Structures are given as C-alpha cells and as structure tokens.
Amino acid sequence: DVAPASARNIRFQFDGIPYADVIERFAQxxxxxxxxxxxxxxxxxxxxxxxxxxxxxxDTLNVILAMKGVMLVENANYLQLVPFKELPSTPLKLLRGAMPVGDVRPGEVVTAVLDAKNVDSKEITDSLTSMLSNAGSLAVLPRGRGLIITDRLGNIQRIKTLLAAIETDAPAERQMKTFALQNTSGAIVADLLNRTFGVATAPKRQEFNPTTKAMVALPPDPNEYITAVYDDASRTMVLFGPRERIALAEELIAKFEQRDGPAGDVRIYMLQSTKAEELATIIRQAIPGVAEPKETGSAAATKARVIADVQQNRLIVASPVAAQLEQIDLLINRVDKGITGNFGNTNNVPLRTQTVLLTKVFRPRATEPKDFAQILN
Structure with a gap:
C-alpha cells in the first residue's frame, strides 16, 4: 500500500550513494x-x-538534481528524469493567465502563458531571462503580446507579479531594463527612483468634461515617468519607462553601485532661471572632481556626478565628499535664483533641496557582520 501523500514518512539520509541509486530508490x-x-x-x-x-x-530532490542539470517530472503513471534543455518540449502542466494554479506546488515546473498587454514582449525577453531559474526558459508568442515561460511555479509567479507592477492601462512607448545590484540596498534604491522619476513626478493632466462643464484630472501619461521594481530573490532592479528617463535613472544607479567610492548623499535641485544642461556644464567646468556625462571606470568612482533632467529642469547631484557637495550647492545658489522643492515658487529664498542618504552594503571577509554592527553602534 502507498502511504498518504500528506504523511511525513520520507527522510534524506545518503552518504556517498550514487545519484542513479538515489533516483531509483525515490521512484520505488x-x-x-x-x-x-x-x-x-x-x-x-x-x-x-x-x-x-x-x-x-x-521538490528537495529536484533542488539537488538541479546541480546536475536534470530534474524529476511527475506524471500520473510514472516519474521521468528530464534534462533542463528538454523541459520546454516536455508535456508539463499548462497555466494560462489568471487561471487558478490548483494543487500545483511552488517548486513544480510548469509552462505558463502570461499576457503582456502594453509591453513589447520581444523587448523585455532579455530583461526577464536573468530572473529565471536554471531550469527555466522563455519564448515570445508569435502573434500578440505575450510570453511562454517554463519554470518553477514560484518563479513564474514572481515574474507575473513584476509584470503586473509595471503594466499600464494605456499603451505607451516604454522600455524595460534590468540591473543586477551588488553593493546597495535594492529596496532603498527603488524607493529613491520612484520618488525621483516615478508617477508622482509626471506632469498633471486635465481635460474639459462637457457633461459636468468642469475640468477633470487625467491619469499620468506613462511616457512621462518610470516604474522601478526590485526583485529581492535575484537582486535585480527592473526599470520600466521612457528611454530618456531610464537613462537618467541608470546614471543614478551607477552612483549607488560604485564599489570603490565612499558613500555620500544625493540632492535634487528644482531650477527656475537656468537650464539644467547649461548649469551642469558650468558645474563640471568650475568645480574639480566632477565626472563627465559618460565617464566610467575607476577614475569616476570617487567623483561627483551631476545629472541633468531636461524634461523637468532638475539637477540631480551625487557626491561622495560633503565639502564638494557644499561647493556645488553654493554655485547653484549663485547661478540660479529660483526655488527648489515639490511646490511652486512662493518666496525668493535660497535653494533648498531634497536630500537622500546613500546606503551601501558591505560584506566582511574575515569578521562576523554582528561584530561590526556592535562596533558601529
């Protein structure tokens, strides 16, 4: 007689047993x-x-077998050992869109068809591939916007949640790009990017309603903002939005990810009387140690960065040195006499900025993290 599926009657106690014998014992x-x-x-x-x-x-055995590039696929009548490269052509359970998963386990490999209403499926394929497990594969539907993903259910659900977060109700020309974070807190960076370039920064839109004879608010234009979503499992930052604003966000991420440079802070200046690009050029020429727009490498790791947001006429300044940041702040106050912040120009006062503290992640090589924490506290 076969024991009930819910019975906890299986233990892993293998000591130098050939994989072939382990698999055969499990099938028996x-x-x-x-x-x-x-x-x-x-x-x-x-x-x-x-x-x-x-x-x-x-599921546990399949995690172990994944190191060998194979997995056991369960059928109603048998168990089949399948190499990862053959999984896409294996008859697996098929899930479509929002259909319930039923009794499918999070660790079970299935094939799912995900809708991508307002996303270019071909464009996001490369971005999503890095989020798949080593058993996963991804293909674009030949017609229409959609994805065919073969992977563990838990992974597919994460990707589905991500797509839901970046989808918009109106089609737009938006790009998707991913970044693998190594040295920063992804949650903090995502929050900063959403506050700096997200939906709250999009211009307000209104239209006249002939029925009510009044102006009504419209939802923000997706071409005017980005959406940043962080996937903690793969340490991947996903940006979705117009290309020019993603380029600005990419510069900011590069500043956060500097491995060799010390941490500093980021200030955002809302300019009133000077164009952002012109003022950025002045700062680079007047103050030493400010990186050029496309400068990269170890030489740029310790330099300040000045990012010009032309669309909203803002300067985003990131510097690892407080004294240098104060020099830049003083120069901006002298050149631009406007007001900064989220609201309108109410008084002619010195520039005020939004300041965001940078967070860096350090991985001690020879000391326990808790010992460092006690010293710092």
Whole structure:
C-alpha cells in the first residue's frame, strides 16, 4: 500500500550513494516506474533528520538534481528524469493567465502563458531571462503580446507579479531594463527612483468634461515617468519607462553601485532661471572632481556626478565628499535664483533641496557582520 501523500514518512539520509541509486530508490518509494534516458554521474551525501511529505521530498530532490542539470517530472503513471534543455518540449502542466494554479506546488515546473498587454514582449525577453531559474526558459508568442515561460511555479509567479507592477492601462512607448545590484540596498534604491522619476513626478493632466462643464484630472501619461521594481530573490532592479528617463535613472544607479567610492548623499535641485544642461556644464567646468556625462571606470568612482533632467529642469547631484557637495550647492545658489522643492515658487529664498542618504552594503571577509554592527553602534 502507498502511504498518504500528506504523511511525513520520507527522510534524506545518503552518504556517498550514487545519484542513479538515489533516483531509483525515490521512484520505488513513490511506487512509480522510472523513465530515464541518462542518469547523472557522481555520488550524493545528504543527511537531514527532518521528515518530508512526498511533495516536499520531490521538490528537495529536484533542488539537488538541479546541480546536475536534470530534474524529476511527475506524471500520473510514472516519474521521468528530464534534462533542463528538454523541459520546454516536455508535456508539463499548462497555466494560462489568471487561471487558478490548483494543487500545483511552488517548486513544480510548469509552462505558463502570461499576457503582456502594453509591453513589447520581444523587448523585455532579455530583461526577464536573468530572473529565471536554471531550469527555466522563455519564448515570445508569435502573434500578440505575450510570453511562454517554463519554470518553477514560484518563479513564474514572481515574474507575473513584476509584470503586473509595471503594466499600464494605456499603451505607451516604454522600455524595460534590468540591473543586477551588488553593493546597495535594492529596496532603498527603488524607493529613491520612484520618488525621483516615478508617477508622482509626471506632469498633471486635465481635460474639459462637457457633461459636468468642469475640468477633470487625467491619469499620468506613462511616457512621462518610470516604474522601478526590485526583485529581492535575484537582486535585480527592473526599470520600466521612457528611454530618456531610464537613462537618467541608470546614471543614478551607477552612483549607488560604485564599489570603490565612499558613500555620500544625493540632492535634487528644482531650477527656475537656468537650464539644467547649461548649469551642469558650468558645474563640471568650475568645480574639480566632477565626472563627465559618460565617464566610467575607476577614475569616476570617487567623483561627483551631476545629472541633468531636461524634461523637468532638475539637477540631480551625487557626491561622495560633503565639502564638494557644499561647493556645488553654493554655485547653484549663485547661478540660479529660483526655488527648489515639490511646490511652486512662493518666496525668493535660497535653494533648498531634497536630500537622500546613500546606503551601501558591505560584506566582511574575515569578521562576523554582528561584530561590526556592535562596533558601529
């Protein structure tokens, strides 16, 4: 008799057992025949005192087999050992759009068709590929806007959530770009980007309603802002928006990701009487240690960056040195006599800025992080 699927009666206690024997034992325990054209070489040593249900054991075994580029796919009548490269052509469970997943496990590999209403599927394919597991694959529907993804259900659901976050109700010419973050807090950077270039910064739109004889507010134009979403599992920042604003956001991310430069802060100046590009050029010429617009490499890591947002006539200044930032601040106050901030020009006062503290992530090599934390606190 086969034990109930919910019974915790499986344990992993292998010490130098060949992978082929492990797979065969699992199939015997599941009381299902095994189809395997090839079996991975090597031996497995894995001991866990915890008991597993059948579903948990299958997912755990597949995590182990992933290191060998294969996985066990469950069928109603048998278990099949499938190489990752053959998964797209394997008859897996098919999920479509918003259909319920039923009893599909998060670790189970399925094929899903995801709608992408206002996203160019071909354009975002490269961006999403980095978020797939080593068992995953992605293809674009030949007609219409949609994606065919084969991967573990948990991964597909993360991508689906991401697409929902960046989708808009109106079609627009928007680009998708991803960045793998190494040295900064993704949540903090995403929040900064959304506050600096996000929907709240889009120009207000109104139209006349002939029925009510009044002006009514319209939703922001998707071509006027970006959406930043951070995927913690893959440490990937996803930007979605117009190309020119993504380019500005990319410069800001580069400043955060500087590995060799010390942390500083970022200031945003709302200019009134001077064009952003002209003032940025003046700053680069007048103050030493300010990087050129396209300057990269180790030489630029310790320099300040001045980013000109032409559309909103803003300057975004990031500097690792407080004294240098004060020099830039003083120069801007002398050249531009306007007012900064989120609201209109109410008084002719010195420039005020929005300041955002930079956060960097340090990975100690020879000391426990908690020991460093005690010293700093």
């Amino acid at each position: 325990m599941a009381n299902k025949p095994l189809l395997a054209g090839m079996k991975p070489e090597g031996t497995l040593t894995y001991n866990d005192a915890n008991a597993y249900t059948y579903a948990e054991a299958l």
